[in-house]
Amino acid sequence: MSSITSMHYAIRKSESRWERETAEHILRIREKYGYNSKEYGDIKGSFYCYGCYLKWKEVHGNEPDKSKIPLLTHVDNTKVGGTYFRLRHLNEKSEGNKHNAGCCFNDPTGYLKSISNSFDYMDVDTKGVPHLTILKKNQPKGTKNNRFSTGEKDSTERKRYQSFGALQEIYNRYNNAWTELTFRTEDSKNVKIKDILFSSSEAIKIAQNYQEDILIVTGVIKKVENRNNGGYINIVFKEKENTPFPSFRLSVSPDHIYSEGDLKCLENRNIGCYGRTRYNKTFAQMELFSLPNQIVFFDLEENEPCPFTLPIINLKRMETAVTDTLTAYKAVATIANVEGFSYYLKNQKNIPLLEKQIEQNIMKREDLLQEKKHRIKVRDRSVTEKERLIVQLNNKKDELVTIKNTLEKKSSFMERFFNIFKINESKKINSLLSQKEIVQEDINDLKQEFYVKTNNVVDTENFIKHIESHAVDIQTRISTTLQVMDDLKQGLKVEKVWREVVEKENCYIYHISTANLWIAVQISKAVYNSSIMEIKCLFQLHYEDNEMRFYPQKIQSIEFNISSNELMIYQKIRNELDNRLRHLPFLKKMKVTKKTIVNS
Numbered sequence: 215m216s217s218i219t220s221m222h223y224a225i226r227k228s229e230s231r232w233e234r235e236t237a238e239h240i241l242r243i244r245e246k247y248g249y250n251s252k253e254y255g256d257i258k259g260s261f262y263c264y265g266c267y268l269k270w271k272e273v274h275g276n277e278p279d280k281s282k283i284p285l286l287t288h289v290d291n292t293k294v295g296g297t298y299f300r301l302r303h304l305n306e307k308s309e310g311n312k313h314n315a316g317c318c319f320n321d322p323t324g325y326l327k328s329i330s331n332s333f334d335y336m337d338v339d340t341k342g343v344p345h346l347t348i349l350k351k352n353q354p355k356g357t358k359n360n361r362f363s364t365g366e367k368d369s370t371e372r373k374r375y376q377s378f379g380a381l382q383e384i385y386n387r388y389n390n391a392w393t394e395l396t397f398r399t400e401d402s403k404n405v406k407i408k409d410i411l412f413s414s415s416e417a418i419k420i421a422q423n424y425q426e427d428i429l430i431v432t433g434v435i436k437k438v439e440n441r442n443n444g445g446y447i448n449i450v451f452k453e454k455e456n457t458p459f460p461s462f463r464l465s466v467s468p469d470h471i472y473s474e475g476d477l478k479c480l481e482n483r484n485i486g487c488y489g490r491t492r493y494n495k496t497f498a499q500m501e502l503f504s505l506p507n508q509i510v511f512f513d514l515e516e517n518e519p520c521p522f523t524l525p526i527i528n529l530k531r532m533e534t535a536v537t538d539t540l541t542a543y544k545a546v547a548t549i550a551n552v553e554g555f556s557y558y559l560k561n562q563k564n565i566p567l568l569e570k571q572i573e574q575n576i577m578k579r580e581d582l583l584q585e586k587k588h589r590i591k592v593r594d595r596s597v598t599e600k601e602r603l604i605v606q607l608n609n610k611k612d613e614l615v616t617i618k619n620t621l622e623k624k625s626s627f628m629e630r631f632f633n634i635f636k637i638n639e640s641k642k643i644n645s646l647l648s649q650k651e652i653v654q655e656d657i658n659d660l661k662q663e664f665y666v667k668t669n670n671v672v673d674t675e676n677f678i679k680h681i682e683s684h685a686v687d688i689q690t691r692i693s694t695t696l697q698v699m700d701d702l703k704q705g706l707k708v709e710k711v712w713r714e715v716v717e718k719e720n721c722y723i724y725h726i727s728t729a730n731l732w733i734a735v736q737i738s739k740a741v742y743n744s745s746i747m748e749i750k751c752l753f754q755l756h757y758e759d760n761e762m763r764f765y766p767q768k769i770q771s772i773e774f775n776i777s778s779n780e781l782m783i784y785q786k787i788r789n790e791l792d793n794r795l796r797h798l799p800f801l802k803k804m805k806v807t808k809k810t811i812v813n814s
């Protein structure tokens with residue numbers, strides 16, 4: 215970008231201090247004392263480049279020596295363009311009196327780049343041309359190290375000053391010379407400021423030709439009108455008395471956070487407003503949505519603080535925005551009644567009873583387990599005895615077989631030698647026969663005993679099974695009672711939170727009967743920054759047959775913040791809320807009824 219030849223400011227060393235001078239001030243001295251007066255003669259050689267001075271301080275961190283920055287000459291050119299300073303021509307080639315590197319008057323690029331780092335809505339491209347993105351309105355994500363960052367913790371009620379935007383910063387540096395700067399507008403045109411600077415009456419003509427041009431409309435503000443029936447606020451410029459057209463106006467949309475009071479600071483000020491002209495029926499107008507980004511004050515006093523403060527979010531308007539959005543989901547606003555939400559509170563007395571039940575059942579279960587252990591021992595003993603009986607039985611059976619075999623042998627032998635051994639043999643046989651009988655009886659006894667033991671084992675096993683199923687029943691009963699108690703405790707917690715919220719200031723309660731759902735919306739200022747509003751919505755389903763009985767589950771909630779720095783706040787609340795509601799599982803199926811929003 216080329217250098218600025220006409221500088222509005224100079225820096226002058228008076229006594230020990232460097233002081234900024236304006237070309238107008240020097241002009242007044244010259245007019246007062248005369249162009250060749252001693253008064254002017256004393257100071258005419260003491261003007262130095264203000265841009266070089268600032269750069270020196272930025273680079274070296276101290277005040278420069280006079281020889282380190284270039285001299286300026288005051289020029290009175292009021293008849294053709296105005297009064298200003300320019301670089302002094304020391305000799306023909308004016309060598310040795312050049313701007314220092316990085317001086318914002320020599321090359322504005324570096325300065326504009328540094329501005330763009332601090333301000334949203336302005337970026338400098340690789341060619342050094344600053345791009346304005348003010349009219350795109352999308353809230354930047356705070357990536358720039360700017361003064362509007364919302365996380366600052368020192369923002370208190372009293373310090374609600376808002377800072378200026380980039381345009382004012384640039385105007386303050388260059389003053390009238392800013393008209394020489396080139397910008398790229400949202401229409402992708404590279405323009406010099408002087409080419410888009412129009413008085414309000416000139417802007418009326420441009421708008422009347424239905425040209426929706428981006429320009430800076432300038433003039434003095436006559437009046438900030440009250441919000442009209444459509445919800446708009448109009449800010450009217452002072453036009454020349456004989457103009458046949460209605461005054462040019464800035465128009466503030468109903469969704470915008472600004473109230474009349476926030477805009478009064480513009481009255482009787484000489485300003486410029488960056489924006490796009492429109493012609494609306496009989497009015498030429500421009501939309502105003504951001505005081506810091508669009509407005510430039512041309513009449514600021516030296517060190518005057520920013521005339522506008524952070525706008526305050528209107529709770530009533532917020533409530534309307536929330537209610538409108540929820541109404542689309544068939545929610546009905548109701549009066550909050552703290553006492554109403556006390557179903558669990560009333561049933562709280564059952565907790566000790568349930569605890570006792572659980573305790574008793576646990577004891578019963580313990581007893582059953584002991585009994586089971588005992589029965590298992592009894593069964594194991596019977597099984598061991600059964601095994602012993604089998605062994606005994608087998609031994610007896612073997613014995614019987616032996617006796618039978620011996621008897622068989624004896625009888626065949628006896629037949630052959632009957633006569634010889636008759637008496638002795640018959641005795642032996644009789645003894646064997648009686649032995650056989652005894653063994654036979656033993657076997658029968660053992661079989662009987664085995665049968666009884668077997669029955670015992672079967673009975674005991676059945677009994678163990680019975681105990682087991684009884685224990686399972688009791689366990690189920692314990693679990694059920696525990697669940698009832700847990701539900702009661704969880705319900706109590708939910709009710710407690712709910713009652714606390716309902717009692718808070720700026721809490722609004724809604725009910726959706728088709729979804730069995732309660733909604734509480736609480737709006738509050740952030741503790742860390744009063745210009746930030748926190749919106750918290752709680753959702754709780756209730757039983758179909760009793761709307762005052764919550765489902766004992768964790769409260770679902772959505773939370774988001776909105777800062778008064780943002781544009782179109784009430785619209786944003788609507789969008790934000792709607793986006794989040796749509797994704798809630800219990801509202802997903804609901805058919806949203808669209809409603810035309812009327813603002814008051």
Ligand SMILES: [Zn+2]
Nearest residue numbers: 263266313317
């Ligand atoms: Zn300079």
